[in-house]
Amino acid sequence: xxxxxxxxxxxxxxxIDAALAxxxxxxxxxxxxxxxxxxxxxxEKFPQHGRVMVPxxxxxxxxxxxxxxxxxxxxxxxxxxxxxxxxxxxxxxxFSGMTELPGVVVVQQRWGPGDGSLGPGQDGYNQATxxxxxxxxxxxxxxxxxxxxxxxxxIEAFDLAERYGMFVLVLGDQLLAIASEQYxxxxxxxxxxxxxxxxxxxxxxxxxxxxxxxxxxDFAALERVGRRWEQKFAAIExxxxxxxxxxxxxxxxxxxxxxxxxARIAEYALPQxxxxxMQVAVVRPITLWPFPSxxxxxxxxxxxxxxxxxxxxxQMIDDVRGAxxxxxxxxxxxxxxxxxxxxxxxxxVAERHRELGAVR
Amino acid sequence: MKVVAEPNSTAxxxxxxxxxxxxxxxxxxxxxxxxxxxxxxxxxxxxxxGCVDFMTAHMPGDVxxxxxxxxxxxxxxxxxxxxxRLVCAIQGDGGFMGLGAAESLHTAVRGEQITIIVLNNxxxxxxxxxxxxxxxxxxxxxxxxxxRGPQHGPPLPFLExxxxxxxxxxxxxxxxxxxxxxxxxxxxxxKAFEVQRSGAxxxxxxxxxxxxxxWRMDSVQAWEYISxxxxxxxxxxxxxxxxxxxxx
Numbered sequence: 019x020x021x022x023x024x025x026x027x028x029x030x031x032x033x034i035d036a037a038l039a040x041x042x043x044x045x046x047x048x049x050x051x052x053x054x055x056x057x058x059x060x061x062e063k064f065p066q067h068g069r070v071m072v073p074x075x076x077x078x079x080x081x082x083x084x085x086x087x088x089x090x091x092x093x094x095x096x097x098x099x100x101x102x103x104x105x106x107x108x109x110x111x112x113f114s115g116m117t118e119l120p121g122v123v124v125v126q127q128r129w130g131p132g133d134g135s136l137g138p139g140q141d142g143y144n145q146a147t148x149x150x151x152x153x154x155x156x157x158x159x160x161x162x163x164x165x166x167x168x169x170x171x172x173i174e175a176f177d178l179a180e181r182y183g184m185f186v187l188v189l190g191d192q193l194l195a196i197a198s199e200q201y202x203x204x205x206x207x208x209x210x211x212x213x214x215x216x217x218x219x220x221x222x223x224x225x226x227x228x229x230x231x232x233x234x235x236d237f238a239a240l241e242r243v244g245r246r247w248e249q250k251f252a253a254i255e256x257x258x259x260x261x262x263x264x265x266x267x268x269x270x271x272x273x274x275x276x277x278x279x280x281a282r283i284a285e286y287a288l289p290q291x292x293x294x295x296m297q298v299a300v301v302r303p304i305t306l307w308p309f310p311s312x313x314x315x316x317x318x319x320x321x322x323x324x325x326x327x328x329x330x331x332x333q334m335i336d337d338v339r340g341a342x343x344x345x346x347x348x349x350x351x352x353x354x355x356x357x358x359x360x361x362x363x364x365x366x367v368a369e370r371h372r373e374l375g376a377v378r
Numbered sequence: 379m380k381v382v383a384e385p386n387s388t389a390x391x392x393x394x395x396x397x398x399x400x401x402x403x404x405x406x407x408x409x410x411x412x413x414x415x416x417x418x419x420x421x422x423x424x425x426x427x428g429c430v431d432f433m434t435a436h437m438p439g440d441v442x443x444x445x446x447x448x449x450x451x452x453x454x455x456x457x458x459x460x461x462x463r464l465v466c467a468i469q470g471d472g473g474f475m476g477l478g479a480a481e482s483l484h485t486a487v488r489g490e491q492i493t494i495i496v497l498n499n500x501x502x503x504x505x506x507x508x509x510x511x512x513x514x515x516x517x518x519x520x521x522x523x524x525x526r527g528p529q530h531g532p533p534l535p536f537l538e539x540x541x542x543x544x545x546x547x548x549x550x551x552x553x554x555x556x557x558x559x560x561x562x563x564x565x566x567x568x569k570a571f572e573v574q575r576s577g578a579x580x581x582x583x584x585x586x587x588x589x590x591x592x593w594r595m596d597s598v599q600a601w602e603y604i605s606x607x608x609x610x611x612x613x614x615x616x617x618x619x620x621x622x623x624x625x626x
Binding site: 072083211 | 424434454459487
């Protein structure tokens, strides 16, 4: 029986409580702001619960060790920032895309290319949802907005990873990483190793694509593997999209589309926007892949205007555009590793909304 | 003519080898199969990308492939969670000393309880014989058509470097340049698994292996090239043995 405990800690520390509750037995990682405390919490708590934690020489080794532990049958994870995710991408293509091993990577976004800034960003969106490694493959990307949701989605990420045979990314940001909040988390639970069987017989534990390729070089057989993956991804797109709408019901004047911490700021800004006399709501994708196109489309269908808000130059906006079948009416963003206060958010969105009204 | 050994049908089945004529990899595979037959459990093999790929269908145990060069890290993660299994990484010199040098180095630093077999043929063979960290000075490759010159630096003595690390319990370099050499490969691999079982730390066997195709030689010349040239730069023998002394 799992007993839940109420705790108060930062998002980064909460990730490790969630991992212990999910029966994660292996953590390997390399420090990077703003995810470093996840590594440190794992170093403290994993050994206390008989789990294995390895501080590695870099992200590349970390993700390969996670793959090795997963191959050994155990739930395994790492945590990083988008720049670390860049280094892990080759391995994710190999082990999530081709080998179909389960695993979890928590990614706390900071803004910017290269070394970027240390503040919050959402410019890891395209990287996580479409460009994390070469080749035809997808990974489920979950985007929590609170520490409680970070806990719940991290636990669920392990289930999804095993259900579909893939790595699942939990895409947070610097605000979620350092914000301390109350959350409820099940107590640590041990989880026996699952038996690892995939590929072909004869004791070979090979990625199916390699197994087919090694013996035959048979392109029709290789395409069958590709078609199986295509069906798997289609099933996920059908069954797993998740979104949440909050704010005014029905046909609103303004529908804001945002995810993660910025969606939370948007929700807090709703009362101020209402004071300006508008009906307003927020639709928040919880799964970034699969993108909840139906939910976003239906939320935006009757809205007089649709404004997308991001801590990037505009990445999710492409998915919103695909979902609603037209260019969103407005876009507001913050760059440099800076997130707005609720007042700043409300005034910028209201200003954009007024401009849209003037155009109409 | 006296038959000294029957081909190992377990290793050859069902498709036969894909190695080039004169390649040393088949000898390593047969030696490995013989050693594993004597063990009380089948190891898990982690195979790098490269000509070592051609071994996957013949390995005497479970096999997993990983991205190029990172085999040591992959094997480390597995071994940490399955400490009772024998784990063996199989890599070429390109993956082990080139692209994956950092992962190899730190696998050795941590003294992971695994065995790494490195097949050193002095070129990036799988892609057509390009310059590797191990290519001898003056040797022509497809990316150094005039030979390895000063601008490429001298060949990398990676095993010598790793042998200085306390985490490396056993390091031996052997060569496939004679029938005796092949027997030494077998003996070295058996010793490496013994070391792994003892929990002393990392065991690494580097095998100097002929690549007649990319060395542009016949098989006999390739063996001679190892004996006369490669072994002067990469001397065979035991480079580290910390099994009993506890010396770090």
